[in-house]
Structure formats: structure tokens, C-alpha cells
Amino acid sequence: MTQTPHAPPNTRLWLSVLATTLGGVLEWYDLILYGLFAVTLSHLFFPASTAGFSLLLSLGSFGVAFVARPVGAAWLGSYADRKGRRQGLVLSSALMTVGTGLLAITPVYATIGLAAPLIVVCSRLLQGFAAGGEFGGAATMLAERSPKYRGVYSSLQWSAGGVAVTLASAVAWLVHHAFTEAQILAWAWRLPFALGMVLGPLTAWLRVISDESPEFRVVENHKPLQEVVRYEPLRLLLGMGLVSAGATGSYLNIYMPTLAKTQLHLGDAVSFMGTMVSGVLTIVLPPLFALLGDKVGRRGMMGVMAAAGGVMAWPLFHFLVAFPSGVHLVLVQAFLVTTVYCGYYASVPALFAEIFLPRNRTTAIALSYALGQLVFGGFTPMILSFLVTYFQDKAIPGFYLLGTVMLSLICLVCTRRYAGQSKIGAE
Numbered sequence: 001m002t003q004t005p006h007a008p009p010n011t012r013l014w015l016s017v018l019a020t021t022l023g024g025v026l027e028w029y030d031l032i033l034y035g036l037f038a039v040t041l042s043h044l045f046f047p048a049s050t051a052g053f054s055l056l057l058s059l060g061s062f063g064v065a066f067v068a069r070p071v072g073a074a075w076l077g078s079y080a081d082r083k084g085r086r087q088g089l090v091l092s093s094a095l096m097t098v099g100t101g102l103l104a105i106t107p108v109y110a111t112i113g114l115a116a117p118l119i120v121v122c123s124r125l126l127q128g129f130a131a132g133g134e135f136g137g138a139a140t141m142l143a144e145r146s147p148k149y150r151g152v153y154s155s156l157q158w159s160a161g162g163v164a165v166t167l168a169s170a171v172a173w174l175v176h177h178a179f180t181e182a183q184i185l186a187w188a189w190r191l192p193f194a195l196g197m198v199l200g201p202l203t204a205w206l207r208v209i210s211d212e213s214p215e216f217r218v219v220e221n222h223k224p225l226q227e228v229v230r231y232e233p234l235r236l237l238l239g240m241g242l243v244s245a246g247a248t249g250s251y252l253n254i255y256m257p258t259l260a261k262t263q264l265h266l267g268d269a270v271s272f273m274g275t276m277v278s279g280v281l282t283i284v285l286p287p288l289f290a291l292l293g294d295k296v297g298r299r300g301m302m303g304v305m306a307a308a309g310g311v312m313a314w315p316l317f318h319f320l321v322a323f324p325s326g327v328h329l330v331l332v333q334a335f336l337v338t339t340v341y342c343g344y345y346a347s348v349p350a351l352f353a354e355i356f357l358p359r360n361r362t363t364a365i366a367l368s369y370a371l372g373q374l375v376f377g378g379f380t381p382m383i384l385s386f387l388v389t390y391f392q393d394k395a396i397p398g399f400y401l402l403g404t405v406m407l408s409l410i411c412l413v414c415t416r417r418y419a420g421q422s423k424i425g426a427e
Contacts, residue, residue, distance in 0.1 A: 012211050013145065016086075017156060019206035020141045023093045024160030025167070026199045027131045030100045032168040033192050034062050034124075035254035035381060036272065039261065040189050044108040045117045052389060055262070056382060061121050063379035065128030069370035074225055076133020077366035081224035085141045085213040085362060090204055092134040097200025099127030104193035136366020143353035144215040144361075151298055154349035155290035158341070162282025165253070169275040171195065176268045215358050224363040232364055235355055235418055239368025240375065241411030242352075245306050246345030247377030248404040249336060252397055253278055255381040256333055262385075263394045264324040273326050274333035281337050286346035298347040303412055305343025309336055310405030317398030340405065355418040376404055 034041070042058035072092075080088025102123035109116040135157070143154040171192040179188040228236065253275060260271035293301045316332045349365070356364040380400075387396050 015206065016210040017142065017145070017153070019203065019210040020089065020138045021156050021160040022199065022203040022206060023089055023096070023134050023138055024157045025164045026093060026096050026100070026196060026203055027134050028161040028164030029168050029199065030096065030127055030193075030196050031062075031065070031131070032165055032254055032275075033172065033196070034103075035251070036168060036172045036257055036275070037189055037192070038062065038258055038381070040184060041120075043185065044110075044189070045106075045120050047109055052385075055258070056385060057117075060379075060382050061117070061124055063382055064121055065124040065131070066370075066374040066377060066379065068125045068128035069132035069374055070367060072129035072132025073136055073366035073370035074132075074363070076130070077136045077363035078223075078225045080133065080137045080140070080362040080366075081360055082219075082222050085137050085144075085216055086207060086210060088133055088137040088362065089141065090207045092130045092137060093200060093203040093207060095130035096127055096134065097197060097204070099123050099130060100193055100196040100200065102126070104190050104197060132370040133366055135369045136362045136364075139349035139352060139365050139369070140362045141213050143349055144213045144358075149291070149294055150353055151290035151294040151347050151350040152287050154353065155286040155346040157349060158286040158346045159283050161250075162279050162284070162286070165279030165282055166276060167279075168192070169257075169272050169279055173269060173272045173276065176272070217359070219359055222359070224360040228360050228364045228367065232356065232360070236364065236368050236371070238355070238411045238415055238418070239352060239364070240372040241407050242348050242415070243369055243372025243408075244376040244404040244411075245310070245340055245401070245408035246348060247373050248380055248401050249309065249340035249345065251377050251380035252384065252401055253333060253337060253341070255384050255397070256329065258381065258385065259388070259394070259397070260324075260329055263388060264321070264329075266324060266326060266329065270326040270329070274329040277330045278333045278337040278341075281334060282341055285338060285342035289343050290346050290350065293347045293350070298351060299412055299416070302344045302347050302351075303409060305339045306405050306408055306412075309339030309344070310402045310409075312336075312339075313398035313401040313405075314395065315398070317395035321394040336401070340401070344408070351415060355415055 038058045039055060042054040046054050046057035048054040048057060076088050076092055103120060106119045106123065107116060138157050139154055142156055143150050145153045175184060175188055175192060256274055257271040260266040261268065289301065313336060316335065320328050320332050352365045352368065353361065384397050384400060387400065388394055
């Protein structure tokens with residue numbers, strides 16, 4: 001195990017936390033950036049007979065990354081439970097860097113034809129494979145730092161996501177202000193993705209020199225994936241359900257600039273305002289809500305916040321459609337992010353750590369999260385784009401979010417039977 005030998009304990013602790021959360025920044029930065037540039041990428045890599053179909057292909061390739069997530073979760077999660085949380089995180093950050101970099105340097109369809117969208121899909125698959133193991137490893141590493149403040153530590157991963165949302169939307173906003181549309185289509189769209197290539201090596205290096213999780217133990221003949229599938233299948237299903245509301249809310253937030261531009265007819269710069277503001281909120285609020293959950297009970301707090309977001313989603317979208325503006329866009333996104341993401345989703349990793357066994361925790365968390373993201377997250381922008389067009393109802397995303405919130409609330413109640421269990425096979 002590599003670490004800084006003469007650093008005081010607190011310094012080593014925060015170095016490990018920083019290294020862990022930076023991986024979350026890299027993961028979310030890449031995913032959010034792709035969503036924000038979906039319209040641009042649709043023209044460059046997925047030309048079609050109509051702009052709407054071209055956009056669907058672009059958003060579909062965004063969702064392809066989530067097909068690879070369960071595979072990455074199973075392989076990288078099992079690797080981390082056998083070899084160490086830290087080693088798994090080093091590998092996942094290296095793979096994410098390659099996936100982001102591949103997209104940044106790929107020639108467009110007009111230059112190399114069908115090879116262009118194929119390479120883009122490959123880059124998304126690689127990024128998805130890496131991200132599949134990233135969340136489980138990071139959530140486990142952070143949650144195991146302090147049982148007393150498990151929620152606060154594990155919520156820092158969502159704050160990292162907030163940094164990524166803010167950074168990605170700010171970079172997208174700057175690109176659209178600094179360059180003409182022709183320049184963006186020609187080359188400037190690559191600049192934000194190139195920035196992601198810088199974050200990757202820094203993250204990997206910090207992880208190499210950081211500490212291992214204090215709860216990790218080497219177990220002989222350990223087969224985490226087999227044990228999870230055999231002994232914890234119901235917990236995996238509940239984990240997927242817990243993820244549903246937060247995953248839908250997260251990628252609904254990513255879809256909002258596309259909705260604002262294509263359906264509400266707001267300008268490019270205005271369309272990014274809500275995402276930028278919500279990014280700032282997700283930096284600050286998750287640890288505060290998680291601390292409240294550590295103090296008063298996380299399940300009750302999560303239930304109240306998720307219910308508030310779900311109930312208000314439908315009327316808020318109707319309001320936004322009736323009165324489209326940058327200010328209203330910001331208010332709607334800010335409310336939904338505060339309730340569903342910060343109030344509910346921020347405490348999901350801590351809840352995972354309580355219902356899954358330490359010896360298989362990375363594998364179980366990674367699989368639950370990856371499968372939940374596959375079903376309820378990655379294809380959300382494409383599904384919402386299709387539903388809005390098919391039903392000719394611009395407010396339908398609010399109804400979709402309400403459905404996934406209801407599923408999460410049911411699963412939240414059902415997790416009570418597993419809380420505190422620590423013996424394999426205890427059901």
C-alpha cells in the first residue's frame with residue numbers, strides 16, 4: 001500500500017477524500033458535457049434526414065455508455081473488493097481518461113464517414129465501463145471513512161458531481177460566448193473535452209499516493225460477484241429502485257438545456273443558466289442534507305425531500321412551458337435539484353453502505369448503481385426527447401420524474417428490513 005509516510009493522519013485522510021472525489025468530477029464532467037453538446041455532436045457525428053432523428057441518435061449514443069456500466073461495475077467492483085478500493089479507483093480513473101480523450105480527438109463524420117460514430121460509441125462504452133466501477137469504489141471508500149458521519153463523507157461524491165455540473169456548464173457557456181457557431185462546429189467543441197484529459201492523470205496520481213480504506217480486508221478465495229448474486233439479489237433490486245429517482249432527476253437536469261433550446265426556444269447561453277445554478281447548489285447542499293440525515297435519521301429526511309420534488313415536478317413543468325424564460329428555467333431546475341438530488345440522492349450512498357456487507361460492498365454498490373443508472377438514467381434524455389415529441393407535451397418530463405420518485409419511496413421503506421445486517425445469508 002502506497003501512502004505519504006510522514007504526513008499526519010488528517011492530511012492523509014483529506015488526501016484520500018480529495019483523490020476519491022476528483023474521480024467523481026471527471027466522471028460527471030464527461031457525461032454532462034456530452035449531454036450539453038448533444039445538439040452539436042448530433043450534427044457532427046450523427047447526420048440524418050431530420051434534425052430530430054439526428055438528435056435522438058446522439059442522445060442514444062450517450063445512453064450506450066450505461067449499457068457498459070453494469071459490466072464495469074461487476075468487473076471493477078469485484079476487483080476492488082479483492083485487491084483494494086484504492087487500486088480499483090486508480091484503474092477506473094485511467095480508463096475514464098482514455099474514454100474522454102478518444103472523443104476529443106475523433107474526426108467527424110464528414111471526414112471519415114461511418115467510422116466517426118462508431119469511434120464515438122466505443123469511447124462511450126469505455127467511459128461507461130470505467131464509470132461503472134468508479135461510483136461503487138468511491139462511495140465505499142468515502143462511506144468507510146467514518147461510521148458516525150457516513151452520510152457526510154459519502155455525500156462528498158455528489159458535491160464532486162456539483163463541481164462537474166458547474167464546470168461543464170460554465171465551460172459550455174464560455175465556448176458559446178467566445179466562438180461563433182461555425183467555429184464551434186469546426187473545432188471549438190473539442191476544447192471542453194480536452195480539459196477532461198487533464199483531470200484524468202491528476203486524479204490517477206493522487207489515488208496512487210493516497211491511503212487504502214480502513215475497512216478493507218484481504219479475504220482468501222474471495223468471489224465478491226458470486227456472493228452478491230447468490231446472497232444479496234433482493235438488496236440489489238432495492239438498490240436499483242433507490243437510484244431511480246436520483247438518476248432520473250440527474251439526467252433530466254442534463255436534458256434541460258436541450259429542452260430549453262429545442263422546445264422552449266430559449267437561446268444557447270440562457271439554456272445553460274439553470275444547469276450552472278443547479279451545479280453550484282449540488283456543490284454546497286449535499287453534505288448539509290447528509291449531515292441532517294446523520295443526525296435525525298436519513299430515511300425520513302430522504303422520503304420528505306423526494307416526495308416534495310415528485311409532487312411539484314408536474315405543475316412546475318407546466319408553469320415553465322406556459323411562461324418560458326431564463327429565470328423560470330433556473331427556478332425549476334434549482335427546486336428539483338435541491339429536493340430530488342441534494343435532499344434525497346445525497347444520502348443514497350450512505351444507505352447503500354448500511355445495507356450491503358463490507359466484504360462485498362464495492363461490488364454490490366457498483367452493481368446497484370450501474371443497473372439503476374442503465375434503467376433510469378442514461379437513456380432518460382433520449383426517452384424524454386421521444387416522449388415530448390410523441391405526445392406533443394413539453395411538460396411530460398415532470399410526470400416521468402414523479403413515477404420514478406414513487407418507485408424510490410417504495411424501495412426506501414423496504415430497506416428497513418436490511419439495515420444493520422452484517423452476516424452473509426441473513427435475510
